[in-house]
Amino acid sequence: MIALNHFNQLPGNEAAALLQPCVAIPGWTAALVAARPFASLVALQQTAREIAGAWGRAELEQALSAHPRIGEKPAGSHAALSRQEQSAVDDGDAQLARALREGNARYEARFSRIFLIRAKGRSGEEILHALEQRLTNSDAEEITAALEQLREITLLRLAGAIGE
Numbered sequence: 001m002i003a004l005n006h007f008n009q010l011p012g013n014e015a016a017a018l019l020q021p022c023v024a025i026p027g028w029t030a031a032l033v034a035a036r037p038f039a040s041l042v043a044l045q046q047t048a049r050e051i052a053g054a055w056g057r058a059e060l061e062q063a064l065s066a067h068p069r070i071g072e073k074p075a076g077s078h079a080a081l082s083r084q085e086q087s088a089v090d091d092g093d094a095q096l097a098r099a100l101r102e103g104n105a106r107y108e109a110r111f112s113r114i115f116l117i118r119a120k121g122r123s124g125e126e127i128l129h130a131l132e133q134r135l136t137n138s139d140a141e142e143i144t145a146a147l148e149q150l151r152e153i154t155l156l157r158l159a160g161a162i163g164e
């Protein structure tokens, strides 16, 4: 976590490196770095959400490369963040783990990409329920739903990276 005024003054490449774990969409990172300096954390979050508002299917698929499946042991560059976000998913519950694996597989068969949800603050059961609900979405509805979850994850990670 670094302070906002420190973030405002970082060289561009260091500021971008700090934002990279928030989401694997370089265009978002570059635009947020270019929008500095921010007068407040609220302004930072507002600008970050506005930039993310332009995301579509292409950005969703770009970002999914950095998100492990729900319930899987995350590996890769954002693993620590994913593990922390998914900490409420009780991986000791074998039945829940199996249901999540089956749900993920059904979702991937239906939408040809992994199921994405803002896991922080959600129990495994809540995630499973959301998965079941979203399986009934049309393709267009599900792109919208998944992008909103991606924005929530991104903004939560941003709030964790830059503070007062």
Ligand SMILES: NC(=O)NC1=NC(=O)NC1=O
Binding pocket: 066, 067, 068, 069, 070, 081, 082, 083, 085, 086, 114, 115, 116, 117, 118, 119, 120, 153
């Ligand atoms: N497939 C996922 O939904 N992954 C994730 N959700 C989070 O909140 N963090 C993740 O890595």
